[in-house]
Amino acid sequence: MSGTIAITGKGGVGKTTIAGLAVRALIEAGKGPILAVDADPNSCLDVALGVTVLKTIGKIREEAKETAALGMGAGISKQQLIELRIAESLVEREKFDLIAMGRPEGAGCYCFANNVLKDALGRLAANYDTVVLDNEAGLENLSRRIAQDVAVLVLVCDATWNGIETVKRLYELATEMEVSYKKLAVVVNRTKGEELPELAKGLPALFSTPHVIALPLDPQIAEFSESGRTVFELPADNPSLVRLKGFLSMLL
Numbered sequence: 001m002s003g004t005i006a007i008t009g010k011g012g013v014g015k016t017t018i019a020g021l022a023v024r025a026l027i028e029a030g031k032g033p034i035l036a037v038d039a040d041p042n043s044c045l046d047v048a049l050g051v052t053v054l055k056t057i058g059k060i061r062e063e064a065k066e067t068a069a070l071g072m073g074a075g076i077s078k079q080q081l082i083e084l085r086i087a088e089s090l091v092e093r094e095k096f097d098l099i100a101m102g103r104p105e106g107a108g109c110y111c112f113a114n115n116v117l118k119d120a121l122g123r124l125a126a127n128y129d130t131v132v133l134d135n136e137a138g139l140e141n142l143s144r145r146i147a148q149d150v151a152v153l154v155l156v157c158d159a160t161w162n163g164i165e166t167v168k169r170l171y172e173l174a175t176e177m178e179v180s181y182k183k184l185a186v187v188v189n190r191t192k193g194e195e196l197p198e199l200a201k202g203l204p205a206l207f208s209t210p211h212v213i214a215l216p217l218d219p220q221i222a223e224f225s226e227s228g229r230t231v232f233e234l235p236a237d238n239p240s241l242v243r244l245k246g247f248l249s250m251l252l
């Protein structure tokens, strides 16, 4: 197994776009089968990948609660029932599968859904070469260790003063929370050119990683997302796809 790539960063910086592109890039680099994990309740990784999620883990949790209230049938435990439903909720494609965390309905926190996802991920991950985790903004999922064994933590940020300051705080927080990973990478997204902006040039030294890249603003990516087209429909020479392929090949 190559490992898990966990993508995080503040809201709207391009996490889902990068997760989708990474799934395609890794498939084309022969790193399949891939498990894509939509760990953001508000996300739409399924749209980027062109699949439809019928059931999320949040939904499964609700159903399991109802079944438990009605009385469990045929000697099956709540945990077993949930595991069964999770296996059913997996969207399977030839080169990748997708699982979505969703939002637990009704009252209650995400803790149970998180724990279930964590357990399920641990077991599922063994069947895949690479896991791509699209996280919600911030470090919530990572601090809860929903993915054990993160091979690459990718911090995504905007190419603005505010964006760079935010990613510095995110790095400090990850360090404080002892989020564990083997390699750290940073994508400064929607830059004006292929060079890192002046503001971001100190990041490799500050974060002790050589893996910091600029991902230029890409009109084709914007247009594809506006029209709801998938990453698999992008032409093979799309500059963002080509750039991410090169970047990921150094990381995994």
Ligand SMILES: Nc1ncnc2c1ncn2[C@@H]1O[C@H](COP(=O)(O)OP(=O)(O)OP(=O)(O)O)[C@@H](O)[C@H]1O
Pocket (backbone or CB within 6 Å): 009, 010, 011, 012, 013, 014, 015, 016, 017, 018, 040, 042, 043, 136, 137, 189, 190, 215, 216, 217, 218, 219, 221, 222, 225, 226, 240
């Ligand atoms: N390099 C890029 N060039 C052009 N547009 C981009 C680029 N990266 C992302 N975008 C666009 O920016 C918008 C936000 O991207 P995306 O949804 O991937 O961010 P996110 O971090 O996942 O957001 P959220 O925190 O809401 O989940 C999308 O419309 C996407 O198409």
Ligand SMILES: [Mg+2]
Pocket (backbone or CB within 6 Å): 015, 016, 017, 040, 042, 043, 044, 134
């Ligand atoms: Mg997203």
